[in-house]
Amino acid sequence: MNSTTPDIDYLDFGIGILLSQIADGAMLAGHVDNEPVLLARRGEEIFAVGSVCTHYGAPLADGLLVGDTVRCPWHHACFSLRTGEVLRAPALTSIPCFDVERKDGRIRVRARRKPASRRSLPAHSGLPDSIVIVGGGAAGLAAAETFRREGYDGRLTMLSADTSAPCDRPNLSKGYLTGTASDDSNPLRTAEFYQDQDIELKLGARVGSIDTGARHVELTDGTRYVYDALLLATGAEPVRLGTGDERPHVRYLRTLADAHALNADAVASRRAVVIGASFIGLEVAASLRARGVDVHVVAPGAIPMQRILGNDLGQHIRTLHEHHGVVFHLGTTAASIGVGGVTLKNGATLAADFVVAGIGVRPTLTLAKQAGLELDRGVTVDPYLETSVPGIFAAGDIARWPDRRTGENIRVEHWVVAERQGQTAARNMLGRRERFDCVPFFWTEQYDFSLAYVGHAEGWDKAEIDGDLTARDCTVTYRRGGQKLAQAFVHRDLAGLRAELEFERAMVRNE
Template sequence: MAEQDAKPSGPDLSQGVAFADLADGSLLLGHVGDEQVMVARQGTELFAVGAHCSHYHGPLAEGLLVGDTVRCPWHHACFSLRSGEALAAPAFSAIDCWSVEQRDGKIFVKEKRPAAAKPSSKLSGKALDKVVIVGGGAAGFAAAEMLRREQYKGSIVMLSNDDAAPVDRPNLSKDYLAGNAPEEWVPMRGDDFYSENGIELRLKANVASIDARAHEVVLSDGTKVDYDRLLLATGAEPVRLPVPGAGPSQIHTLRSLADSRAIIERAKSAKRALVIGASFIGLEVAASLRHRGIEVHVVAPEKRPMERILGPGMGDFVRALHEEHGVVFHLEDTVAGIAGSKATLKSGGSLETDLVVMGVGVRPRLELAEKAGLRIDRGLAVDAFLATSAPDIYAAGDIARWPDPHSGQAIRVEHWAVAERQGQVAAQNMLGLRQKFDAVPFFWSQHYDVPINYVGHAEKWDELLVDGDIAGRDCLVRYKQGGRTLAAASIYRDVASLQEEVAMERQAA
């Protein structure tokens, strides 16, 4: 997360800038007093808003203007230029809006405008007084926040089997694990957010079953919680492959704040680490442990890291990047067993290790949905409005398999921003707003100082086009099937990534 600039940059917008200097469809960074402000021009219309994304403080003036919205170049959050509202996660908080006027051939930014209250949603259909959310991750938090943002006044009960309030999970394998971010950065919101917004957050709450007919959620202690609308956002859990000889607590996985804390504690005395799996999470862990000065070996069965998702060129780049930072790969190999501090490989070699982390993927938590008789299809099947096969039950996040208008098929993805955006749309639909979930999937990954952004969804492709230089860390890679771009990965091509996202949206419209 970037810090606020010590001194504001750009022109003093209160003194005016020439209208002719701001081309149609462009963005201009300036300041009013000590505050950074961005001016946007769309035709003859002018807007002035806060210059930084409310998510990780990304520079909005380096983003993309789309209609009367602006998109952040870092993680594709979207803001209304008219109200400042955060229209799409991963940002939730609005940005400031300023009064702006044009006179004498110049643009002047005046005073900051007061935040506009959002009108209450007009509910349609059945009465809605009680919403229950099962899950305390990205989708669950986003749904609760959106319900209150839409001025829903009824009760919200969030049931989480975690012992911590919703956290910014991407940080757990990146800056927080690397030691670059304090723990106070990790929660999505402070504890007072839930009490101030009337959200009853029950931690360590294990849901045993759902009675869809009675509209009841039953906890493991027998407590029953009734609902008018229910959101299932149970997420996923790390896959644990059996490793002969390994003790039950010897191999770490990373999903929760407690998991990250445990790895950090073990890393304090570790000199050598073994990462099982060359997934995004596995390699982000490898990068974070290298930042801590720990020797890292990665063992994985594939020929190239992440080739199935990113293709051979990007896979080779990711491997080379990690090797530049001292990571040692043992590819096309697996761990055959662990005895004490020695890991034996299937190839016959062995590795000494003080810390073992497994990152080989996750599986959706579908048990509750299956027991409740909901339709399962390689995930929990939902329609375009994220409704399940049972009345008044919705689903969002890693468990949901939805009809994706961009790929033309039902898909399930495990991306943080997707889970948040689905939680937001599910909340709106529980309120009767009938919003289709049609967002283009997006995720980002960070390896040392190199970000990789990915928009779209391509399970396979017949053509891979590279614009730029992958090894030179300046590229956009398109994954195409039948001449249609299904996904695009990029390195330091932030605006191009946003443009690909918009193109995919328009292609499906």
């Protein structure tokens, strides 16, 4: 995985190719008038669409054809081959679609089609007149976009406690912190987008209460917003250290403002202590090392990420960081944080110009509890993401939903899951009855190492490695009682897509 746009292939689809050059079920990358184009064949049907994923620029030719769709190899976005429409997050923008001419055994790609016009929902009494979304993160924005894409033209309000518009949060600890991603690249949408889509985005809007009887939310400043349907997407907040974390040089990374402060530290300072060997903590460590900052990582476990990834993969990640100069202090925690350093419980003292806490997050449930929603270490939702109160849905880090693969209720703190839940919740709030059956997926990038994780395994008893971890070419399968729950893929993008599809098909078979 990387964020570079692939080179345009030499095949000129404007001139055309022989039909025999593309086999059934195959894809070819080429161009028309210097625009990258993907040609795909399904039986006798030939499709031509843009060949670059609109999320991070992955080459779709390296992805997977599933029916009349193509899935991105890096982060599993999905696009329609018939229309170019984006069907699944994390991509939010569709790809272009082209006319195809077949004549005398040759295929030629012709004019780019006009983008499909926005759907128009048939008017009926069941549609809500006013929808309110509480939350300005992944789930909230994905839901807002889906409402408009599905043709909803009623009043649509997003209330975000953040002072910044929805941003690309996964990149805050990666390219944004290394300095390779600009400020302009981080907002998910421009201010003009919200205006054009008639989405009323209120920033710095803290909701104090929800009146489920009167169907309105009230901000802490007393402003009220009436709703016919409500989506709670309040996300999660960092777990606080509780030991000197009020000091100004102690950082958390959740918001764009947090990222700005951490970026400034990375530029001006030379020594950092990262408390926590979570994905966020280790991504921050890698990014700070790319800036030349000396980094020490403190964590209570014996091996980083051991509970999630297992001994072998966790140890490999530790060795990777040590190779890049990171010093680990494992089996201990911070006892106190002073002006110039951190004292550990084992008695060691680490010098630090700034400290980054990455010890996990907790779902933000205050509003859900106040509204009387059923809770279970999150907001309990049904298969359609509706809460115990009719008309109120929940999505993202707060939602605990019934997983059809395992029969368990699960809550997952993944960006892609949050976006897809927002999309599904929006369609259901418009009257659909669409189960949320997304296979959880997340990715991490640390230095030149990338890992994709498909599925969900809160507890597992066996981790099997297929391939060569030292060569960064392997799959790790996590099982419990013999059941395959999840797989991690090291530099095996296509295998990750196939595993996702396998899990999806298994859910259908088990129905």
